[in-house]
Amino acid sequence: MEQVQGAARAEASGADAVPAFPEPLVFGRRPRLLSRPGPLPQVRRPDTEIDGADLRGLVVRATSIRGDAHRYFGTPRQDAMGLWHDGDRTLLACVADGLGSKERSHVGAATACEVAPDRLPGLSSPTELGTAARSFIENIAREINERAARESVTPDQLSTTFLAAVVEESPDGSRHRAHIMRVGDCGAWHLYKGEWAPCFAEADGDEADGGEAVATSTTRALPRDFEQVEVVTVDLYPGDMLLLSTDGLDRPMLLVPQVRKQLAEWWSRPDPPSLPEFFWQMSFQAKTYDDDRTAVCIWRV
Structure with missing residues (x-):
């Protein structure tokens, strides 16, 4: 009996020694909104999605997190991901952001x-990429119209920005090529040796140093602007993300240099984060940045 009681005490002591899960990092001044769910939205969507995969190379x-403002007011997450x-050599990853002014944009x-x-169209060569990307986006816009x-409701009520990357493994496995296409203001970044480089030209150095972001594409959204497709190709070698x-x-x-620096430090480590760790990293807080937050990170290993 004493041995059993001793084991129980040791087990309880071990449980007490487990550290509490840390609160998300705060950059700058602490926001006034707490990072916790409020009322349940009338439209039922999960507060958060999280996903991941280990593939060949x-x-x-990936995670999509409801913003603290939506949590506070009990409104649904308008972001989505996929x-x-x-099963062979092609990965498709996509993110979308329903326009905040449209009640059904999450749909x-x-x-x-x-x-x-x-x-998804075939992307057999770069010369066909522009045509294939426009066909891909137009078909998605058609689906939104049908929905x-x-x-x-009017299609405008389902307005959403959209970005997709089709990542193809080269036959010899030396590199992976990502064909990235978007309508709207979703972002794509290339991380190598701790340094970020924007995949689309508008994210220039002046913006990154704290200037006002260029808003040339912020009003573009599907299904209306299906012809306004931006396309870029990025090669991924071991060590890239x-x-x-x-x-x-x-x-x-x-606009927040500390955010770029911290994410680069986390995501340049030899081993990519676990799913719980990735969710915690993405849950950081920064004053005035309380919108939904969705990211897909693809490490070339």
Whole structure:
């Protein structure tokens, strides 16, 4: 009996020794909104999604987190994300951000990510990329229009930005090539040796040093602007990482140097984070940056 009681005491003592999970990091002044769920939204969407994969030469971590403002007011997460692999050499990753002014925009964002795998065109060579990307985006816009018709609302109510990356493994495995396409202001970043480089030209140095972000694409959204497709190709070699994000992460990346520096430090380590660790990293707080936050990180290993 004494041995049993002693084991129980030791077990309880060990449980008490487990450290509490740390609060998310705060950059700058602490926001007035607490980082915790408030009322349940009338529209039921999960507060958070998290996903990941270990593939041939790639490690993927992804999460979509409801912003603290949406949590406080009990409104649904308007961001969405999606991952899909063909079982061979092609990975599709996408993120979408429903426009905040549109009540049903979360439906548009979710629809875009859900139908993307079924609308993926063949991307056999860079010369075909522009045409293939426009066809891909146009098909997704058509799906959003059809969803709006089924719900008896105007397509404008489902407005969403959208970004997708099709990552293809080269036949010899030396590199992976990412074809990235977007409509709107979602961001794509390349991380190498601790340094960030924007994949799209508008994220220039002046913005990153704290200037006002250029807003040339902020009003572009599907299904309306399906012809306004931006396309870029990035080669990924061992040690590289590709970040896809909605503007809930892209804006603090651009305008808060501490955020860029800390994320680069975390995501340049030899081993990518676990799923719980990745969620914690993405849960950081920065004053005025309380929008939904979605990111897909793709490490080339």
